[in-house]
Amino acid sequence: MPFTLGFVGAGQFAGQFAKLFALHPRVGDITVTDLLPERSAALVDRLGLAGTFSSLDDMLASSAVDAVAVFTQRWTHGPIVERALRAGKHVYSAVPMAITVEEMETITRLVAETRLTYMMGETSYYNPATVYARQKLAEGAFGRVFYAEGDYVHDMDLGFYDAYRYSGGEEWKTTASYPPLLYPTHSIGGVLGALPTHAVSVSAIGVSDQRGDGVFDRAVSMFDNDFSNASALFELADGGIMRTNEMRRVGYPAHIKESRFRFFGTEGSLEQLATVSVWQDKNTVTDVSELLRAHASMSLDDPALAGVPEALRDAFVSGHAPIHDLTRLPREFENAPNGHEGAHHFLVDDFATAVDEGTLPPINAWTAARFTLPGVIAHESALRNGERLTIPDLGSPPAHLSDASSRQAVS
Numbered sequence: 114m115p116f117t118l119g120f121v122g123a124g125q126f127a128g129q130f131a132k133l134f135a136l137h138p139r140v141g142d143i144t145v146t147d148l149l150p151e152r153s154a155a156l157v158d159r160l161g162l163a164g165t166f167s168s169l170d171d172m173l174a175s176s177a178v179d180a181v182a183v184f185t186q187r188w189t190h191g192p193i194v195e196r197a198l199r200a201g202k203h204v205y206s207a208v209p210m211a212i213t214v215e216e217m218e219t220i221t222r223l224v225a226e227t228r229l230t231y232m233m234g235e236t237s238y239y240n241p242a243t244v245y246a247r248q249k250l251a252e253g254a255f256g257r258v259f260y261a262e263g264d265y266v267h268d269m270d271l272g273f274y275d276a277y278r279y280s281g282g283e284e285w286k287t288t289a290s291y292p293p294l295l296y297p298t299h300s301i302g303g304v305l306g307a308l309p310t311h312a313v314s315v316s317a318i319g320v321s322d323q324r325g326d327g328v329f330d331r332a333v334s335m336f337d338n339d340f341s342n343a344s345a346l347f348e349l350a351d352g353g354i355m356r357t358n359e360m361r362r363v364g365y366p367a368h369i370k371e372s373r374f375r376f377f378g379t380e381g382s383l384e385q386l387a388t389v390s391v392w393q394d395k396n397t398v399t400d401v402s403e404l405l406r407a408h409a410s411m412s413l414d415d416p417a418l419a420g421v422p423e424a425l426r427d428a429f430v431s432g433h434a435p436i437h438d439l440t441r442l443p444r445e446f447e448n449a450p451n452g453h454e455g456a457h458h459f460l461v462d463d464f465a466t467a468v469d470e471g472t473l474p475p476i477n478a479w480t481a482a483r484f485t486l487p488g489v490i491a492h493e494s495a496l497r498n499g500e501r502l503t504i505p506d507l508g509s510p511p512a513h514l515s516d517a518s519s520r521q522a523v524s
């Protein structure tokens with residue numbers, strides 16, 4: 114039975130997902146709200162959606178909305194998600210889950226209590242390298258993975274100045290300084306999306322920006338932040354090591370590959386650069402670049418990309434790679450726009466299926482916390498000169514949620 118979905122935020126990213134949710138057979142009417150009503154009206158017009166709400170309050174108060182999809186600015190998700198769960202709505206949230214440990218604790222507690230579906234849309238979970246690493250791990254080809262790296266390498270000059278101007282209006286410089294380690298899910302999620310473990314401690318170092326254009330300036334920043342690049346070294350619960358790099362000032366072509374991964378096991382390893390991916394064992398190197406290469410899902414001047422800065426468009430159109438198994442996707446997604454190396458189709462399908470069937474999605478609240486919370490503690494470590502800090506773990510989903518039969522599907 115299709116469920117109804119309300120979009121919260123109609124900015125640069127929401128349109129890509131609204132289109133896919135509208136195509137999904139398990140999703141019914143889609144409505145939209147935005148603080149800027151012209152944005153919600155434009156999205157409804159462009160995609161022929163069911164209508165707008167004048168505020169988030171009105172949307173949450175409506176019994177005609179079963180679930181919400183939160184696509185607001187990255188530091189705003191925690192409180193909006195909390196309100197939506199308290200209002201009895203299932204929640205799809207863009208990354209990150211939240212920016213404080215308390216917000217993440219609240220979300221996991223509310224999901225456990227209400228049994229509503231919560232899912233975070235981490236695109237790296239379906240990054241071709243992460244999908245490949247999951248397969249190799251299941252085959253036992255890695256042996257024991259003892260070290261893995263995830264990079265989210267995206268220079269501010271490649272679209273982020275335009276994106277923050279669109280997002281933040283006159284005051285955009287106060288928010289463009291968003292701390293890199295508080296946006297940790299593309300790097301951590303790509304590693305822990307493959308490895309069944311979690312981070313237990315961290316030491317991180319931040320690089321203070323030197324560009325001097327007022328963006329990463331503590332006097333201007335609403336986050337009191339001047340780090341534009343940061344690296345974190347994590348201890349994992351299985352005794353292994355994870356390193357992540359969050360880079361926003363870097364001479365690197367993010368439009369070719371902005372998230373990159375490396376996994377080292379005792380028997381095999383996977384390494385990626387912008388254009389090359391190789392699988393290695395103790396004797397051989399196998400070039401798997403083509404297997405992991407995402408192909409464009411639409412043209413860069415497609416009208417669906419209205420409002421998306423030119424330099425960000427490559428990521429927003431990149432479609433499936435040969436490694437992806439498309440058989441689980443609804444046929445309505447054939448030839449539909451995609452993005453982030455094929456991830457959008459899988460994320461939309463995961464949420465639609467979880468809500469409709471009352472099952473836990475792969476990136477449920479507890480997984481989302483394990484992808485997000487380590488970055489919050491890593492940022493704290495960087496602020497304390499690399500002091501090694503313990504990472505609180507919110508655990509795995511409680512048993513009463515893991516048992517899908519005990520949950521009620523949306524009627």
Ligand SMILES: NC(=O)c1ccc[n+]([C@@H]2O[C@H](COP(=O)([O-])OP(=O)(O)OC[C@H]3O[C@@H](n4cnc5c(N)ncnc54)[C@H](O)[C@@H]3O)[C@@H](O)[C@H]2O)c1
Pocket residue numbers: 121122123124125126127146147148149152168169184185186187188189193207208209234235236276279280281453
């Ligand atoms: N690879 C990825 O997973 C990926 C890529 C791009 C963006 N994102 C995430 O998607 C989210 C949206 O990004 P974007 O670029 O579209 O942002 P954006 O700034 O373009 O749009 C956000 C919109 O939300 C609206 N908004 C804010 N608070 C609201 C509220 N309380 N009620 C209603 N509307 C509200 C704003 O007015 C704005 O139009 C961000 O969290 C970002 O982190 C993820």
